[in-house]
Amino acid sequence: MTTSFMSLTWTDHVTGQRGFLVVDRLVRGVSSGGLRMRPGCTLDEVAGLARGMTMKEALHYDPKGRYIPLGGAKGGIDCDPRHPKAYGVLVRYLRAMRPYIEAFWTTGEDLGLTQDLVDRAAAEAGLVSTIQAVYPLLDDEQTARRRLTDAFQVQVDGIGLDELVGGCGVAESVLTALDRAGVPYTGTRVAVQGLGTMGGATARFLARAGLTIVAVADIKGTLTNPAGLDVEALLAARDPFGTVDRSVLRPDDHESPGDTWLATDVDVLVPAAVSYTIDTANQRHITARLIVEAANMPVLPKAEELLAARGVTVLPDVVVNSATNAWWWWTLFGDIGPTADEAFAHTRRSMRALVDLMLARAEADGTTPRAAAHGVVADRLPVIAERFGWYR
Structure with a gap:
């Protein structure tokens, strides 16, 4: 860059x-x-x-869409x-x-x-x-602003639509990768770091798709249950910062130190909290074969190299957590209406196509998903610049 x-x-x-x-x-x-x-x-x-936002905007460029990347x-x-x-x-x-x-x-x-x-x-x-x-x-500012305002009023099972679309995108990224690998949802075990806006919604969508959430970490520690945590109960017991009230835990739920989630015996790891979480030292404890970056920059570059060397796939943040930003603009510009059905359908369709494109390119080029995503961006930025100009 x-x-x-x-x-x-x-x-x-x-x-x-x-x-x-x-x-x-x-x-x-x-x-x-x-x-x-x-x-x-x-x-x-x-x-x-x-820099990541520049990439996320370019990745969602659709020449037929009303939303034009910023x-x-x-x-x-x-x-x-x-x-x-x-x-x-x-x-x-x-x-x-x-x-x-x-x-x-x-x-x-x-x-x-x-x-x-x-x-x-x-x-x-x-x-x-x-x-x-x-x-x-905007073509019609008043109508566009009303559409976005209406969308922000929508709630689905007690959680605002604006909080859910990002997690829907992360979950769809996970499901697309599993589908490409031929891995069934049932029996797939997941650990999520962070139960805030992104992590909470991701846990909900994955649990409802049939995956088992066996570990959730918040600022107080890691909650685990090999048979699966009650995701809805945990979501209902969160404070505004995503910290879970421990009084809702069941007898077979367990609490352990905060970094335990990293080494939990799972298939999928979803870091959905802070940046720079996975480094060269703690990456060796990870047993998951798929890491899906719901947070921004949670895996350090050197750690990702070591993970790739032992066959762990990392789906990069610039793709995985891009749906929230895109949903704002899809709604404001009028590609979708202010409803949950339209938001989820468009998010799933767009994210599945984007993750498929990234993984197919990674396989074809013999590279990582992150490198493939960067390649897609490199292809699209000149196209956007040629159409709209590019101001620095």
Whole structure:
């Protein structure tokens, strides 16, 4: 990748906490990428995520679609979202970033933040919307905004549609890989790290497809049951940060230290929490043959090399967790209506086609799925640039 369009560091004058914004690319003058809040967040991390967003946008380019990919960007704040002063930091960050959000950065929830919280802070910071930069690209702004607002009101079995579409995409990635390998869903064992927005929805969709969720990790530890955890009970007992109330555990459920999920005897491992989770040291404990990156950048490059050498397949984040971002734009631009049925059907169809394309290319080229995904992006970016221009 070439140099980013823009990179900046902000310091909160009240707390001294730092925040970052990296705009990797502008396409049609606009970029897209969420805002995360976590202790230890760095500019390099945000830059990597922004590059990933450029890829996610390009991967979902459909010349026949109304949704036309944007550029990639990302925001990050080095702060514990549970800290009493975190909301004030968020408001001041958004107030400082207001000129960029109004002009060319569309953003939303990411690790540590919910969309409701981001929207509330954005309103306090004087913003019309965190995606207002895209409004000039819409044919009918009022209708498009109403469609997205309606979609955000939809709930499915107690969970908002906006929380579910990402997990639907991750689950479909898993199912597509299993189908290509001829592995039945029944009897396939899964461990999920993180039961927040992405991990929780992924666990639900995989359990409903017939897979067995035998381990779930949150900030307090790892919950296990070889016969399968009660996913719906765990989801209902989460706090806003994805931490499970242990009082709902059944007698045959067990709790162990937080990193136990890595070494659990499973077929599929889904890291769905923080970045840089799997490194060269702990990768040796992994017994799963398939790792599906629901989180952003959870597997370090050197660890992925070691995993590939022993036959472990890693499905990369830029493909696997791209459905949430795409769903916003499919809905806003009008490729789908504001219903769960349309959202899930379009997500499943698009993700299955994308994962199939990636895995077929990896097999043909004798390379990894990540390298294959990068190849698809390299093919599509010039096509997008030729059609719409490319601003840096």
